[in-house]
Amino acid sequence: MRSEQDMMRILLDFASEDDRIRLVTLEGSRTNVNIAPDSFQDYDICYFVTDLPFFKDNDDWLQVFGNRLMMQKPEDMELFPAELGNWFSYLIILEDGNKLDLTLIPIDEVDHYWANSDGLVQVLLDKDGRVTDKVIAADRQYWIQKPTARQFDDCCNEFWMVSTYIVKGLARKEILFAIDHLNEIARPNLLRMMAWAIGSEQGYTFSVGKNYKFIDRYLPPADWDKLMTTYTQSSYDSMWQSLFTCYDLFRKYAGAVANNLGYIYPDYDRTISKYTAEIYDSIK
Structure with missing residues (x-):
């Protein structure tokens, strides 16, 4: 070369x-x-x-x-x-x-x-x-930007609303539909929220890279490992687990942003988590 x-x-x-x-x-x-x-x-x-x-x-x-x-x-x-x-x-x-x-x-x-x-x-x-x-x-x-209260709510709304499409796809046995919504919409909003949490704790003077490629430098190793498991999508069981792990991570990091910035964490989590559990239980 x-x-x-x-x-x-x-x-x-x-x-x-x-x-x-x-x-x-x-x-x-x-x-x-x-x-x-x-x-x-x-x-x-x-x-x-x-x-x-x-x-x-x-x-x-x-x-x-x-x-x-x-x-x-x-x-x-x-x-x-x-x-x-x-x-x-x-x-x-x-x-x-x-x-x-x-x-x-x-x-x-x-x-x-x-x-x-x-x-x-x-x-x-x-x-x-x-x-x-x-x-x-x-x-x-490309530095992390501090979200407004409206942007924070919009991200929460998008994540939890799109999660219902993933649930629907899994319940219907339409795994490619579910995978696309997880990969293209839900997880990117999880990563967005993670970056906001990092910024709210460490300041807004740096970038986590294109496609969040450096975000592992700022996450606890256990959370990074959890995030990696959400890319396991080769079966319906693994997709359900990936979705539930995204829920856990989003809940944690959105809660951190809300706490650090004085925002209200909306009720979408409670209602969609209940909705998801009911559908999951009905098909198992």
Whole structure:
């Protein structure tokens, strides 16, 4: 695998030598001082260009970055609608194992880019001096946010309401329906509540990472182990147990948030726990 120094040299040399590329930025985890570097980090690069069609019309120029194992062009796919407007991106896995996420942006959209930046950006090349303010990458946008009382109630409402869909799916023997609602809605709200509890105890000056990937650093080991068991979903019995464990964890962490922030823990828990028990008992 080529080193970071080698990759950055290739990316910047190419941009420096092509007059159509006027500005280059680096985004993502490689700009975040709070993320330990490793060989799996993507190179999230933006080229701001004067002639977007020139690059889009032919992929041969991408060969300068190395041989490709696979490439995806999200804005050139039919099944998955494009999301970047006039921008065009390449997600590339190179033969040496490096991953390059390269986005082409029309140079006249540079102001739009900065207005929508998440803060994790470094300027690598600025041929025209367009970036006049000092740019310091920071992950502040991803820090745990203190919930309002309404947000706290909304999270509780969503978790307990969606739990009834999981119960219904299990009772009907529709396990895929139940799994999807647990994975896509219920557990994400449990993780949200856990993060809020962590923030209410340790402050709101850090992030637990994308998809809560660092949350284990802040949870008691026993609770982390319990959370992991909720990913056991290969049978109806294991799904019921996963759901009940989510109930226990949500109850604990929502209670902590309510206590720490002076909020009222709503009655959804009591009513839906009773509802769940009745249905569970009726089919066992």
